[in-house]
Amino acid sequence: MTAHPPQYPAQALPNPGWGPLSALPGNPLMWVLILSEMLVFTAFFALYAWQRAADVAGFNAAQQALDPLVGGLNTLVLLSSGLCVALAVEAISRDRRRRARQWLAASMALGVLFCVVKVVEYADKFAAGVTPDSHLFFGFYYGLTAFHFAHVLFGLGLLALVTWRTSTDNVETAAAFWHMVDLIWILLYPLIYLLR
Amino acid sequence: MIQLPGTRRLLATWLTLMALTLVAMLSARLDQDSWEPLPLVSALLVLMVTGFKAQRLLMVYLNLRAATPAWKGTFVGLVILTLTLIGGGYLAPRLVG
Numbered sequence: 001m002t003a004h005p006p007q008y009p010a011q012a013l014p015n016p017g018w019g020p021l022s023a024l025p026g027n028p029l030m031w032v033l034i035l036s037e038m039l040v041f042t043a044f045f046a047l048y049a050w051q052r053a054a055d056v057a058g059f060n061a062a063q064q065a066l067d068p069l070v071g072g073l074n075t076l077v078l079l080s081s082g083l084c085v086a087l088a089v090e091a092i093s094r095d096r097r098r099r100a101r102q103w104l105a106a107s108m109a110l111g112v113l114f115c116v117v118k119v120v121e122y123a124d125k126f127a128a129g130v131t132p133d134s135h136l137f138f139g140f141y142y143g144l145t146a147f148h149f150a151h152v153l154f155g156l157g158l159l160a161l162v163t164w165r166t167s168t169d170n171v172e173t174a175a176a177f178w179h180m181v182d183l184i185w186i187l188l189y190p191l192i193y194l195l196r
Numbered sequence: 197m198i199q200l201p202g203t204r205r206l207l208a209t210w211l212t213l214m215a216l217t218l219v220a221m222l223s224a225r226l227d228q229d230s231w232e233p234l235p236l237v238s239a240l241l242v243l244m245v246t247g248f249k250a251q252r253l254l255m256v257y258l259n260l261r262a263a264t265p266a267w268k269g270t271f272v273g274l275v276i277l278t279l280t281l282i283g284g285g286y287l288a289p290r291l292v293g
Contacts, residue, residue, distance in 0.1 A: 014198050014262065023264040025198045034258075035271070042278040049285020056289045064231055072221045076214055083210040086257050090200055179257045183250055187278055190246050194224035195286050196233050 027169065030176040034183075037151075041184050044147075045191055048140045055136070060196050062137035065130055067121070071193035074117050075185060081110035082182040085159070085175045092171045100171060104163045107178065111156045118149055141192055148188060151181045201256045209256040213249055220245045236290070243283050250275040 013022040021028035052059045088103035125131075125138075132142040155178045162170040201209070223241040224234060234242070254271050255261045261268070 024267055025259045025262040035274070038271075038274050038278070042274065042281065045278055046281040046285070049282050053285045053288045060233060068221065068224060068226050072217060072226070075217050079210065079213045079217065082253070082257050083206060086201070086206050087203065090203055090206065093200055176258060179253060182257065183253050186246060186249050186253060187275070187282075190220060190224070190242050191282055194220060194226075194234075194242050195239055195282070196224075196231075 026176050027173040030173050030180075034176065034180045037180055037184065041144075041187065044140075044144060045187065048144070048191060051136055051140070058135060059137045062135040063192075063196055065125065065128070065138075066141070066193055068193040070117060070121055071189050074114050075189050077110050077114045077117070078182050078185050081107045081114070082179055084110065085178045089168075089171055089175045092166060092168050097166050100166055101163050104159055104166075104171070108156055108159050108163070111152060111159070111178075115149070115152060115156075118145065118152075144188055144192065148181070148184055151184065155181045198259065198262050201259060201261075205256060209252050212252060216245045216249050220249075236287075239286060240283075243279050247275060247279050250279075 014025045015022045015028050018024075018028045021031060024031045084103045084107035088100045088107065091097075091100035091103055122142075130138055132139045155174070158174040158177055162174040220242050223238045223245065225232075225238060251272055254275070255268070260271060
């Protein structure tokens with residue numbers, strides 16, 4: 001009996017020697033991080049959905065203070081940044097280091113744009129007197145988006161690091177983290193901004 | 197050596213993701229001035245579009261298509277679970293009354 005399905009012989013696996021993780025592309029530990037982050041955010045999203053169900057009118061009234069178009073704009077920015085980082089992986093895999101760095105720089109520029117839009121949004125809310133204490137909805141809004149924002153900042157640091165130390169493994173690992181940040185936002189955006 | 201998605205597939209996926217984001221925004225009736233709770237059909241469309249976007253991102257951007265079906269199922273299953281929890285919390289008050 002073999003440890004892997006017949007169509008995936010051990011020598012053909014992306015990461016031989018990593019046990020169950022050996023069938024995942026890229027750095028296996030990054031996948032552990034992605035899975036754990038997804039579980040953490042899923043728990044927060046479930047908590048939000050539960051609390052909203054207990055106070056639909058209050059959550060809906062509070063949600064009106066947000067601008068879903070700004071959230072949508074940031075979604076488009078982050079998805080485009082994800083494309084740039086994926087193209088950086090393609091470039092470095094063909095040993096086109098300079099092109100990979102250019103794509104990484106483009107993805108970081110878009111990541112910074114995401115941060116600028118988010119900071120302007122936060123400033124606008126605080127100027128209007130909307131704080132995490134204003135309503136439970138805003139506690140979730142600030143908590144979830146700020147937690148995600150922290151991931152964006154960390155991701156930008158990682159991208160800067162691999163732009164400096166450019167290798168296939170490094171770029172793949174940073175790209176996986178960046179795509180995870182993208183994935184979380186894709187799930188967060190409709191929950192906080194769209195569903196009412 | 198892992199087979200990467202390739203530039204054409206990446207660009208096609210990006211276009212799909214951008215278009216689906218606009219579909220979600222239109223489904224949420226952001227083009228209308230009045231602010232009212234979404235019809236159920238619109239809310240379901242937003243959730244379905246979100247699920248498809250997450251699936252595309254996992255399979256192409258994260259290249260999970262190169263993994264085994266078990267891993268694909270695990271990650272896509274987690275996305276479905278997340279959206280079910282979100283959708284359940286959204287629908288419950290409407291269905292209960």
